[in-house]
Amino acid sequence: MIIDARQLPADFRLEADIAIIGAGPAGITLAHELMGSGLTVLLLEAGGKSPETTRLDSYHGDVLDLGRHPPISLYRVRGLGGTSTRWGGRCIPFDPIDLEARPHIRYSGWPLDYDELKPWYGRAMAYCEAGPFRFRAAEALGTSCDPMVPNLAGDDVAADALERFSPPTDFGKRYRRAFARSNEVALVLSANCTGLTMAPNGQGVEGLNFASDPDHRFTVKATRYVLAAGALETARLMLAAKAGNDLVGRFYMCHIEGKAAVAHFKPGTKVAFQYERDSDGIYVRRHFSIPAEIQRKRALTNVIMRFEPPVIADPCHGDPVLSAMWLSRTFLKPEYERKMASFGYRGTEAGGRRTLIAHHVRNVALGAPSLARFGMDWTFRHVLAARKLPYVAVRGKNGAFTLDYNAEQVPNPHSRVTLGGENDGYGLPRLVVDWRACAQDIDSIVAAHALLAEQLEASGNGTLEVDESAIREGYNATGGHHIGTARMAGDAGSGVVDRHCRVFGVDNLFVTGSAVFATSSYANPTLTLVALAARLAEHLRTTAETAIPEVAGMVEAAE
Numbered sequence: 001m002i003i004d005a006r007q008l009p010a011d012f013r014l015e016a017d018i019a020i021i022g023a024g025p026a027g028i029t030l031a032h033e034l035m036g037s038g039l040t041v042l043l044l045e046a047g048g049k050s051p052e053t054t055r056l057d058s059y060h061g062d063v064l065d066l067g068r069h070p071p072i073s074l075y076r077v078r079g080l081g082g083t084s085t086r087w088g089g090r091c092i093p094f095d096p097i098d099l100e101a102r103p104h105i106r107y108s109g110w111p112l113d114y115d116e117l118k119p120w121y122g123r124a125m126a127y128c129e130a131g132p133f134r135f136r137a138a139e140a141l142g143t144s145c146d147p148m149v150p151n152l153a154g155d156d157v158a159a160d161a162l163e164r165f166s167p168p169t170d171f172g173k174r175y176r177r178a179f180a181r182s183n184e185v186a187l188v189l190s191a192n193c194t195g196l197t198m199a200p201n202g203q204g205v206e207g208l209n210f211a212s213d214p215d216h217r218f219t220v221k222a223t224r225y226v227l228a229a230g231a232l233e234t235a236r237l238m239l240a241a242k243a244g245n246d247l248v249g250r251f252y253m254c255h256i257e258g259k260a261a262v263a264h265f266k267p268g269t270k271v272a273f274q275y276e277r278d279s280d281g282i283y284v285r286r287h288f289s290i291p292a293e294i295q296r297k298r299a300l301t302n303v304i305m306r307f308e309p310p311v312i313a314d315p316c317h318g319d320p321v322l323s324a325m326w327l328s329r330t331f332l333k334p335e336y337e338r339k340m341a342s343f344g345y346r347g348t349e350a351g352g353r354r355t356l357i358a359h360h361v362r363n364v365a366l367g368a369p370s371l372a373r374f375g376m377d378w379t380f381r382h383v384l385a386a387r388k389l390p391y392v393a394v395r396g397k398n399g400a401f402t403l404d405y406n407a408e409q410v411p412n413p414h415s416r417v418t419l420g421g422e423n424d425g426y427g428l429p430r431l432v433v434d435w436r437a438c439a440q441d442i443d444s445i446v447a448a449h450a451l452l453a454e455q456l457e458a459s460g461n462g463t464l465e466v467d468e469s470a471i472r473e474g475y476n477a478t479g480g481h482h483i484g485t486a487r488m489a490g491d492a493g494s495g496v497v498d499r500h501c502r503v504f505g506v507d508n509l510f511v512t513g514s515a516v517f518a519t520s521s522y523a524n525p526t527l528t529l530v531a532l533a534a535r536l537a538e539h540l541r542t543t544a545e546t547a548i549p550e551v552a553g554m555v556e557a558a559e
């Protein structure tokens with residue numbers, strides 16, 4: 001059943017076995033997995049059926065380093081499906097080493113073995129519609145597929161890993177009908193959680209407060225509560241309610257991304273830089289990675305590098321498609337320019353912005369025929385296709401290939417989110433984000449590039465030109481990857497939730513989403529957070545003490 005909370009009488013009370021706050025990929029997966037469990041579930045979403053990205057007053061907050069971390073009103077979406085209404089669909093599992101306690105990474109180690117997580121990736125692949133769990137080129141593309149680059153000798157860098165792409169699945173659209181049909185799970189829209197009511201001893205949640213607008217409020221009572229509101233809002237709600245220990249909001253991580261290298265290959269060298277399709281028609285993409293034993297030996301974090309289009313903002317690439325993208329996005333989104341700057345491009349020294357625009361316009365004019373061809377192709381393969389070509393793949397001038405990097409960030413208790421002094425329109429304090437990267441993060445990225453440079457050179461086919469200062473000065477927190485604010489640990493002294501995602505010291509409160517990641521890996525978070533949500537569903541199912549027949553009955557009884 002789907003309810004819009006604005007249609008409920010004011011001061012109404014909803015009841016269920018389990019109340020889940022937030023209907024993004026994490027909340028939707030959890031609620032969906034609980035169908036058929038005999039438990040009644042309320043899936044409570046602040047937004048409506050359509051995504052809201054503007055006028056999100058309650059998402060505004062302070063970011064202390066806006067040069068590196070985007071404003072938190074961006075890269076988050078309110079509404080059914082959460083940020084999956086905007087995501088790129090890149091699906092990558094964590095590597096086993098990501099969950100290990102690594103002596104060279106302080107605070108590393110999950111209270112969960114990779115073998116316990118792995119089976120849940122199967123469910124996650126199905127939810128994300130990303131095909132079979134095949135993340136090696138030979139498994140996905142066949143043993144006779146061409147290598148990413150020929151003759152890459154040595155063991156320091158691997159070139160056989162790949163990323164798979166979801167169509168991308170909009171979790172709201174994809175799973176909405178299942179909720180509409182369900183009598184056990186009620187999806188409640190326009191249900192903005194404004195606070196948790198804690199038991200006087202702080203060891204349990206007694207209820208939740210909601211508002212569909214500042215004058216229309218209602219409450220929810222459940223046996224168990226799950227926060228699935230994204231790592232920022234989850235921490236915000238916990239901090240405001242003083243739920244959990246003093247590690248809530250600490251260890252805040254994003255991935256670190258940037259562009260700092262260009263590969264040059266000998267003419268005729270065959271390089272797999274395009275998006276490819278596996279036998280099921282699913283898009284995949286190769287990347288360079290550092291094998292686990294090399295990470296351990298050289299005390300590195302987990303870093304990958306992959307071919308990406310040249311820095312779009314720099315018109316010297318001469319590509320009409322990239323120039324057209326830059327022109328349209330720059331005028332539409334000032335944030336885009338900030339991000340481009342953080343990708344190492346600082347603009348032209350002479351002439352400034354006008355010269356830059358003129359240069360891009362020239363690229364577009366000179367390349368008009370190829371831009372038109374690209375436009376047709378993009379319309380069919382991206383705009384109209386059910387399974388979309390994820391992004392453009394363009395090589396640079398003279399056979400050069402730009403690489404970007406995605407890197408793990410080491411857990412750091414001083415990188416954190418806290419509450420500020422100002423409240424939003426619902427009376428909830430706004431967040432202050434103090435995101436910090438440390439020398440180890442950046443040194444690992446530099447070292448990974450050096451390893452790739454050595455190995456490429458040894459191949460005899462190419463060289464890698466690395467701009468170390470672009471790494472040291474131009475790194476950037478990935479927008480939309482918010483991680484670690486309620487980290488999982490073996491004990492309350494090291495984290496916020498236990499291995500079953502239950503908040504230490506609060507018997508009936510759970511967290512799901514990337515907030516619980518103890519370390520970040522380099523891998524985009526969604527596949528793993530969906531796997532963890534499916535795992536949590538099993539835990540909630542198998543530990544249920546009560547079961548109330550149907551949520552429909554509960555709502556009617558309350559009326």
Ligand SMILES: Cc1cc2nc3c(=O)[nH]c(=O)nc-3n(C[C@H](O)[C@H](O)[C@H](O)COP(=O)(O)OP(=O)(O)OC[C@H]3O[C@@H](n4cnc5c(N)ncnc54)[C@H](O)[C@@H]3O)c2cc1C
Nearest residue numbers: 022024025026046078082083088089090193480513524526
């Ligand atoms: C542009 C972009 C591209 C991305 N690309 C990728 C990618 O390629 N691969 C990948 O793995 N990840 C990607 N991501 C990240 C991905 O979108 C997130 O990891 C994922 O959406 C997180 O799911 P979630 O359910 O934890 O949180 P969200 O999707 O943020 O959903 C949280 C939900 O909770 C609701 N909520 C928040 N507060 C409250 C409240 N107080 N009361 C009630 N409801 C509340 C919100 O409205 C929202 O619907 C991308 C993100 C962005 C912005």
